[in-house]
Amino acid sequence: MAEQSGGPAGASFKxxxxxxxxxxxxxxxxxxxxxxVLLIVMLAVIACAxxxxxxxxxxxxxxxxxxxxxxxxxxxxxxxxxxxxFARVLHGGRTSLSIAVMATITSCLFGSLLGxxxxxxxxxxxxxxxxxxxxxxxxxxxxxxxxxxxALGANFINLLIALTLAYxxxxxxxxxxxxxxxxxxxxxxxxxxxxAGSVRIIASHIIPNAMGVxxxxxxxxxxxxxxxxSTLSFLGLGxxxxxxxxxxxxxxxxxFLRTSPHLLFFxxxxxxxxxCSVNLIGDGLRDALDPHLKS
Amino acid sequence: xxxxxxxxxxxLNVEDLRVIYKTDLETVAAVNGVSFTIKRGKTLGLVGExxxxxxxxxxxxxxxxxxxxxxxxxxxxxxxxxxxxxxxDLMLRAxxxxxxxxxxxxxxxxxxxxxxxxxQIAETIETHNEKISKNEVKKRVGxxxxxVGIMPQRMSEYPHQFSGGMKxxxxxAIALACEPELLIADEPTTALDVTIQAQVLNVIKExxxxxxxxxxxxxxxxGIVARICDDVxxxxxxxxxxxxxxxxxxxxxxxxxxxxxxxxxxxxxxxDAKRLKPIPGLMPDPTNLPPGCVFAPRCSRAMDICAREHxxxxxxxxxxxxxxxxxxxxx
Amino acid sequence: MSENTPLLxxxxxxxLFKLRGGANLHAVDGVNIRIAKGETLxxxxxxxxxxxxxGRVILRLIEPxxxxxxxxxxxxxxxxKRxxxxxxxxxxxxxxxxxxSIDPRKSVVEIIAEYMFIHKLFGNKLETFNRxxxxxxxxxxxxxxxxxxxxxxxxxxxxxIGIARALSLNPKFIVCDEPVxxxxxxxxxxxxxxxxxxxxxxxxTYMFITHDLSxxxxxxxxxxxxxxxxxxxxxxxxxxxxxxxxxxxxxxxAAIPEPNLESxxxxxKIIRGEVTSPINVKPGCxxxxxxxxxxxxxxxxxxxxxxxxxxxxxxxFKVSGK
Numbered sequence: 001m002a003e004q005s006g007g008p009a010g011a012s013f014k015x016x017x018x019x020x021x022x023x024x025x026x027x028x029x030x031x032x033x034x035x036x037v038l039l040i041v042m043l044a045v046i047a048c049a050x051x052x053x054x055x056x057x058x059x060x061x062x063x064x065x066x067x068x069x070x071x072x073x074x075x076x077x078x079x080x081x082x083x084x085x086f087a088r089v090l091h092g093g094r095t096s097l098s099i100a101v102m103a104t105i106t107s108c109l110f111g112s113l114l115g116x117x118x119x120x121x122x123x124x125x126x127x128x129x130x131x132x133x134x135x136x137x138x139x140x141x142x143x144x145x146x147x148x149x150x151a152l153g154a155n156f157i158n159l160l161i162a163l164t165l166a167y168x169x170x171x172x173x174x175x176x177x178x179x180x181x182x183x184x185x186x187x188x189x190x191x192x193x194x195x196a197g198s199v200r201i202i203a204s205h206i207i208p209n210a211m212g213v214x215x216x217x218x219x220x221x222x223x224x225x226x227x228x229x230s231t232l233s234f235l236g237l238g239x240x241x242x243x244x245x246x247x248x249x250x251x252x253x254x255x256f257l258r259t260s261p262h263l264l265f266f267x268x269x270x271x272x273x274x275x276c277s278v279n280l281i282g283d284g285l286r287d288a289l290d291p292h293l294k295s
Numbered sequence: 296x297x298x299x300x301x302x303x304x305x306x307l308n309v310e311d312l313r314v315i316y317k318t319d320l321e322t323v324a325a326v327n328g329v330s331f332t333i334k335r336g337k338t339l340g341l342v343g344e345x346x347x348x349x350x351x352x353x354x355x356x357x358x359x360x361x362x363x364x365x366x367x368x369x370x371x372x373x374x375x376x377x378x379x380x381x382x383x384d385l386m387l388r389a390x391x392x393x394x395x396x397x398x399x400x401x402x403x404x405x406x407x408x409x410x411x412x413x414x415q416i417a418e419t420i421e422t423h424n425e426k427i428s429k430n431e432v433k434k435r436v437g438x439x440x441x442x443v444g445i446m447p448q449r450m451s452e453y454p455h456q457f458s459g460g461m462k463x464x465x466x467x468a469i470a471l472a473c474e475p476e477l478l479i480a481d482e483p484t485t486a487l488d489v490t491i492q493a494q495v496l497n498v499i500k501e502x503x504x505x506x507x508x509x510x511x512x513x514x515x516x517x518g519i520v521a522r523i524c525d526d527v528x529x530x531x532x533x534x535x536x537x538x539x540x541x542x543x544x545x546x547x548x549x550x551x552x553x554x555x556x557x558x559x560x561x562x563x564x565x566x567d568a569k570r571l572k573p574i575p576g577l578m579p580d581p582t583n584l585p586p587g588c589v590f591a592p593r594c595s596r597a598m599d600i601c602a603r604e605h606x607x608x609x610x611x612x613x614x615x616x617x618x619x620x621x622x623x624x625x626x
Numbered sequence: 627m628s629e630n631t632p633l634l635x636x637x638x639x640x641x642l643f644k645l646r647g648g649a650n651l652h653a654v655d656g657v658n659i660r661i662a663k664g665e666t667l668x669x670x671x672x673x674x675x676x677x678x679x680x681g682r683v684i685l686r687l688i689e690p691x692x693x694x695x696x697x698x699x700x701x702x703x704x705x706x707k708r709x710x711x712x713x714x715x716x717x718x719x720x721x722x723x724x725x726x727s728i729d730p731r732k733s734v735v736e737i738i739a740e741y742m743f744i745h746k747l748f749g750n751k752l753e754t755f756n757r758x759x760x761x762x763x764x765x766x767x768x769x770x771x772x773x774x775x776x777x778x779x780x781x782x783x784x785x786x787i788g789i790a791r792a793l794s795l796n797p798k799f800i801v802c803d804e805p806v807x808x809x810x811x812x813x814x815x816x817x818x819x820x821x822x823x824x825x826x827x828x829x830x831t832y833m834f835i836t837h838d839l840s841x842x843x844x845x846x847x848x849x850x851x852x853x854x855x856x857x858x859x860x861x862x863x864x865x866x867x868x869x870x871x872x873x874x875x876x877x878x879x880a881a882i883p884e885p886n887l888e889s890x891x892x893x894x895k896i897i898r899g900e901v902t903s904p905i906n907v908k909p910g911c912x913x914x915x916x917x918x919x920x921x922x923x924x925x926x927x928x929x930x931x932x933x934x935x936x937x938x939x940x941x942x943f944k945v946s947g948k
Contacts, residue, residue, distance in 0.1 A: 194741035195714035518883030560815035573815030
């Protein structure tokens with residue numbers, strides 16, 4: 001009945017990597033793997049943008065090349081001001097993706113914190129936070145962001161603020177429900193029975209267990225914010241021209257849709273590919289992190 | 296009624312049923328050559344612990360295995376002489392709920408929370424008898440509820456207005472709505488309190504006597520077997536290691552060491568002994584079963600041959616067991 | 627009750643849960659129990675009888691509404707946070723569900739070591755983990771599982787983790803909340819034997835909560851039967867089974883399907899109805915609605931939990947007349 005003792009002595013208590021297990025499951029999804037490779041390639045290209053096509057190419061106007069179709073010199077062609085579209089897509093990616101990633105991180109941190117506080121302390125704190133949230137949520141997202149950008153002016157920081165305010169509500173609700181659910185778990189009660197305080201319970205039991213869901217949601221949100229930010233730029237509320245930016249490029253390309261569709265095609269493809277790749281990764285992560293789908 | 300030709304007293308004959316669950320990573324040998332028969336009007340108790348393959352056996356008979364992973368490798372399940380394993384979807388639908396009904400462990404998940412209890416019973420009656428008037432359906436719903444000890448007036452209530460024991464009785468009522476020839480009950484009382492369990496068991500017992508339904512009773516509780524079943528099959532690691540009439544299984548004669556161990560580990564109300572006699576060890580890993588007797592690694596009476604050779608069945612009368620101790624050396 | 631000084635004693639312990647609309651759910655309603663040092667009190671009842679709440683109120687995992695809990699003579703119901711933190715070392719709990727009671731994201735050794743870290747029992751990580759390994763030996767869990775995660779282990783082994791964790795602070799008293807009811811019979815017997823061995827070895831005192839009378843018989847010195855938040859019968863284990871007095875205890879005993887053929891022949895005496903609601907209970911015996919011997923007085927007044935013979939307490943008008 002008692003099992004054989006032996007095995008590791010005290011010195012070798014090492015934390016086995018759960019990450020490896022998650023990676024093994026992640027790998028099994030072809031789509032997710034494809035998304036990951038695609039994203040890595042795109043990020044690498046965008047990161048090396050300065051070496052591939054210097055920034056000045058993205059803003060240098062050359063009316064002689066106005067609306068030039070793709071050629072060896074300008075592989076994506078040129079826009080209505082004769083600027084190289086390839087360079088603009090690359091450098092636009094920097095702006096678009098960095099805003100998207102940063103807005104996701106800020107909204108996630110801010111929203112998760114509020115959600116955790118609301119969920120764990122409950123009662124009055126919860127009511128105050130959730131009712132104030134209702135005010136935010138009663139205004140349509142797009143209208144809300146537009147109002148913020150118009151009020152504060154369009155630049156990188158303000159765009160970040162606007163997108164954060166539009167998206168943090170999701171995290172408040174998500175994290176709150178996670179915390180509510182997890183604090184009911186018996187292992188949290190077990191920690192209390194061992195004398196653990198609130199800080200320890202949140203830090204060592206609730207956050208690690210809520211992490212999976214939050215990570216997955218965050219990934220899925222990146223793609224939403226990419227699209228959203230492009231929408232704002234398209235409406236003229238994003239980064240001010242002549243800065244290269246995908247949504248902005250779409251707006252400019254609109255007028256030449258019939259005659260020069262390549263103006264629209266390349267930035268649109270960049271948006272679709274980045275959104276898709278992140279989405280695929282998100283889906284893959286969701287399956288990989290879900291212990292019920294193990295095996 | 297379909298399939299009701301006279302085929303002697305055997306209603307269901309399962310022979311050499313083999314089922315696996317296959318995923319990318321591993322293959323679980325869930326049921327490995329299971330054979331048993333259920334006689335008309337009789338109840339067979341399928342006893343075993345978690346992971347023994349009891350539920351898989353039942354689901355295979357209903358052909359309800361999860362389609363992505365479950366696979367029936369071979370074997371027959373002759374119901375009224377016709378092999379269910381060869382049925383197409385249409386024939387399966389005709390038989391499920393109609394000739395064979397199933398009751399699951401958790402009554403909460405088997406009932407639709409947004410439909411009244413009466414409507415749910417009526418639905419079953421209507422799907423299986425197309426030409427039946429509204430009034431007649433209502434009358435039959437009332438009759439069935441009365442049969443399981445629930446006042447017919449409550450037919451317009453929703454499942455959440457019923458307690459756990461009553462819900463399980465409703466589930467049984469639905470299963471019986473079409474007067475099936477065979478009722479498969481998968482741990483029907485495990486989620487219930489003892490006093491409620493006693494009520495539900497009584498309902499099952501009474502109904503079986505009144506309607507003459509045959510039953511496959513899946514349980515881990517030897518007490519329930521003693522109270523309800525006519526025949527018993529003890530499952531371990533996907534195999535039936537001992538089977539026979541309830542009198543044989545509960546008599547102190549020769550038993551498979553696993554059956555004996557199972558009886559020893561049940562806390563006995565009558566014994567004053569403080570210590571229990573557990574079976575050492577754990578059920579073998581179903582992805583990697585031992586080559587010889589599946590019970591050998593835990594068996595206190597294991598011999599050399601047990602680790603090498605799979606025991607054959609030894610039969611004496613209706614009682615059969617698969618163990619090398621009783622001459623089942625396969626000679 | 628036992629002559630020894632009680633290690634744990636409750637006096638008129640009550641826990642009411644406030645529901646929406648001002649109703650009260652009487653989970654634990656005036657419970658008086660005593661457990662002597664080194665003994666086991668079995669607490670038996672069906673779901674909703676308040677037995678698990680009682681265990682948690684005693685450990686102050688749920689705050690009592692009123693009443694007292696004496697541990698070693700001190701009323702812990704009034705303990706402040708700091709005192710409770712110290713007290714956690716003396717009183718522990720083993721949970722019913724070996725799946726939900728351990729954190730799925732921690733390795734076996736981390737789970738067992740957690741309490742020792744909280745209470746800083748050892749100076750460093752290595753000493754703590756070494757002690758955890760010793761505890762694994764004690765509960766019969768091979769050390770090679772130390773770095774595994776709970777989902778890789780079966781229910782029986784997980785329950786051994788829970789037991790090792792409960793023992794890690796060297797407690798004197800452990801509430802066992804249905805520790806075997808989620809396990810298979812053969813594993814259940816292993817765990818019950820383990821609990822009895824540990825008790826003997828370390829001189830522990832148990833409060834053993836279960837719905838299964840046959841399990842409790844094997845492990846308890848005394849047994850208390852609960853129904854809807856109240857104690858209905860208390861006796862030494864032999865006395866309770868040989869001289870069952872309360873109609874509910876009788877019904878509970880009769881309802882257990884025994885694994886022998888005699889039980890097949892006798893028609894079990896079945897109590898009708900279901901457990902009545904514990905919300906806003908009216909005065910009177912709570913079992914009255916299901917009781918075959920119900921008299922007028924049963925519906926108007928609460929029966930007294932009276933000693934009918936030395937050490938045998940029953941709350942029933944028919945038995946004690948009061």
